[in-house]
Amino acid sequence: MSWKAYDRNQPVMDPQAPPVLTEAVREKIRSFFPRYETKRAVLLPALHIVQELLGYVSYQAMKEIADLLEIHASDVLDVVSFYTHFANHPKGRKTVMVCRSLSCELMGGKAVLEAVKNTLQIQEHGTSTDGQYFLVTEECLAECDHAPCLKINERTYHQVKATDVSRILADEKNAELSIARSSLFDPPGH
Amino acid sequence: MVLQAALEAGMDIPHYCYHPSLSVVASCRLCLMEMKVPDPKSGELVWMPKLVPSCQTPVKEGMEVRFNSPAVQQNQQQCMEYFLLNHPLDCPVCDQAGECYLQDYSYRFGQPTSRMVEEKLKNPKKDVGPRTLLYQDRCVMCSRCVRFTDEIAGTHELTVVNRGNRAEIDVFPGLPLNNPLQGNVVDLCPVGSLLDKDFLFKQRVWLLRETKSICPGCSTGCAIRIDHNEGVIYRLKPRFSPKVNDYWMCDEGRFGWKYLQDGDRLTRPVVRRGGEVFYPRWEDIPEIINYRLRKLAEQQTPTAVVLSPMLACEEAWLIASYVRALLPQAVLVASWLPVQGAEQNFPVGSPAEKARFTIRPEKCPNRRGVELLINKLGGASSTLEDLIKQVKEKKIKAAWITGGYSQRDWVSKELAAAAKELELLVMQDLYANALTDNSHVLLPSCCWAEREGSFVNQAGLIQPFERAVDGPEGTRRDGQYLYEIAGYSGLYRAEKVRERMAEQLAEFRDIYVAPDPPEHQH
Structure with a gap:
């Protein structure tokens, strides 16, 4: 054919590759089965567990989840690609979310974003060279009264100044929450 | 609703x-x-x-x-x-142009110019399966194709990836759209997004002429439409038929008709007499057959008529009633039955009573029609196996055998060996085989798209089909020459013959013609 077409007939993963989900992870996913009427309903918990384990949901992992839940792999791809929370490509261990909505923008959010970019030397949707950080912008972090704000994984930073950014990012424990996190979706051994 | x-x-x-x-x-x-x-x-x-x-x-x-x-x-x-925001407006190179609902609705409701000044989103073309291409640019995200694979085929290959204005139809890489009903997603697509590789760039749709037909691929007997232009068939599409196939047809039927344009079909009648070969004109065929059969009648030669399940009811009736009129003792035999694989129900894995579509293992359209005729005409009947035995025991000495299968190797060794013992073999078939090579009178057949008549499907519905194209040069429609052999003159019309049949056989009074769906439904 004379034009370019993406070939979807060829698998993107190695069929001989060993499974990425260990038996312990599978067992953790299976433990959600009794909660719902169908196995399909366990898809979101399963994706959370796998994303926590690998940092992203690979095609190989999608296929294995599909086999585990007895659904078609395309249904897993559908959900993974729908939610921006799930990534289907490798990314940094910590996700830095900077708000780009109105309140934060007015209060200097743009400068904060620039500071993050300069400090980590990455662009939006980029991963820092040490593999630690992944940068995205979000529409609203629902903290308008404390604008501008940014979030590292599940921890939110309020009234961030551009000058604070390098200090926050340099902190090893910047993603740790002050209260204990629910371990419901933690993969075993974490 | x-x-x-x-x-x-x-x-x-x-x-x-x-x-x-x-x-x-x-x-x-x-x-x-x-x-x-x-x-x-x-x-x-x-x-x-x-x-x-x-x-x-x-x-x-x-x-x-x-x-x-x-x-x-x-x-x-x-x-x-x-x-139309991101639509590439490539109608001149789009296969759907002419039957596209983006075109139709744009003409009715659209604006003459686009107000969009930003760069259009360009989406890739995707090869989503062995028979299907996806032009994401043209897609309107109606998700009909996704629902089809989920609800009718039950194979779930297609899905919606991403979200909002970046949503796309896609498959999981490495698990392409590859199910026995995949051609239907192309029919379902209201725009030119999903395209059939087989039909791609073959013909502009406004040049195609439509003929209502019945699929001969299996005993389900789906209502179909033959799209053809200047005597060449380009594609088959399903027609709505609530009692049979709903809106769908299988790929086996949709793409399985290519054999009829192969070019090595039998095209002229042949008469073999004592080692000599003659090529008579079609006009002389009725006299030749009449002469031969009258001779059989005079000598009271035991004769068999083998009726193929590829024949239309009218043609089978013309042969059977004509031979029976001359030779009342003639044995009627139902011919070889092409059976392949197992019954496939859709959605995949559903039980037969819940199936929304079924592909049947019997790969011929008219077994029930031929059996119905044999039963209703009464008299001697037999099976193909018994016939071979009887020929070997010299209990049958002449036969009229009909073929017309797409399978070229349908003649078994036993049948071919038995046929050599016959005093007279009248043979009708599409392709040369052991029987046609040994026949005394050879009548080349036409395939179903080149004929008219009716098939009886597995549920007993008598469904008429129309002629779409002419056969290869030199051939004549089976109905026409059988009509002339049977002593009628003029043009063969299946409907007229069916009326005559119905006078004898009440079953043929009720034919099933699928109702047309509402004009603007698609």
Whole structure:
């Protein structure tokens, strides 16, 4: 054919590759089965567990989840690609979310974003060279009264100044929450 | 639903995502209407300020709706503007052009120029399966194809990836769209997004002529449409037939007709007499056959007529009643039955009684028709195996055998060996084989698209089909020469023959013709 077409007939993963989900992870996913009427309903918990384990949901992992839940792999791809929370490509261990909505923008959010970019030397949707950080912008972090704000994984930073950014990012424990996190979706051994 | 009722009443309500055989998602928003609802204060019916999707609203007693109000028309225009935002406007190279509902609705509701000044989103073309291409640019995200693979095929290959204005139809890489019903997603696509690789760039659709036919691929007998131009068939499409195939057909039928354009078909009648070969004119064939058969009758030669399940009922009746008139003791035999594989029910894995589509293992269209005729005409009948034995024991000395199979190797060794013992073999077939090479009179057949008649499907429905194209040069329609052999003159019309059959056989009075779906439904 004379034009370019993406070939979807060829698998993107190695069929001989060993499974990425260990038996312990599978067992953790299976433990959600009794909660719902169908196995399909366990898809979101399963994706959370796998994303926590690998940092992203690979095609190989999608296929294995599909086999585990007895659904078609395309249904897993559908959900993974729908939610921006799930990534289907490798990314940094910590996700830095900077708000780009109105309140934060007015209060200097743009400068904060620039500071993050300069400090980590990455662009939006980029991963820092040490593999630690992944940068995205979000529409609203629902903290308008404390604008501008940014979030590292599940921890939110309020009234961030551009000058604070390098200090926050340099902190090893910047993603740790002050209260204990629910371990419901933690993969075993974490 | 209001939309279905409106379509059935002949109204042309624009719609993309609604399909009568699929679940309702109300995602395209083109069919929105105004509806009257009770006012919460006074209780009287007033027009609701918000528009409601007519595809999702059930019809109720005393309901008042309208499609011709400015609000509804404005919505249609706005929807069309959205659908065309990123459309590449490549109609001149698009296969769907001419039967595209983006074109039709754009013509009706669209604006002559685009107000979009930003760069259009360019989406990749995707090779989603062995038979199908996906042009994501042209897609309107109606998700009919996704629902088809989920609900009818049950194979779930297609899915929606990403979200919002970046949503795309895709498959999981490495698990392509590859099920026995995949051709239907191309029919379902209201725009030129899903394309059939087989038909790609072959013909502009407005040049095609449509002929109503019945698929000969298996005993289901799906109602189909043959699209052809200047005597060449380009594609087959399913027709709506609520009792048989709903809106679908299988790939085996859709792409399995190519054999008839192979070019090595038998094209002229042959007479072999004592080692000599003659090529008579078609005009002389009735006399030759008549002479030979009268001779058999004089000598009281035991004769068999082998009726193929590829024959139309009318043709089988013409042969059987003609031979029986001359040789009342002639044995009627149902010919070889092509059986392949097992019954396939869809959605995949569903039991037969819940199946929404079935591909049957019997790969011929008219077994029941031929058996019905043999039973109703009465007299001696036999099976093919017994016939071979009887020929070897010299109990049968002459035979008229019909073929017409797409399988070229249908003649078994036993049958070929037995045929050599016959005093007279009249043979009708599409391709040369051991029987045609040893026949005394060879009559080349035409295939189903080149004939007219009726098939009886596995459920016993008698379904007429029409002629789409002419056979290869030199051939004549089986019905026509059988008609002449049987002593009639003039043009063979299957309908007239069927009327004559029905005088004898009451079963052929009720034929089943699928009703046309509403004109504007698609």
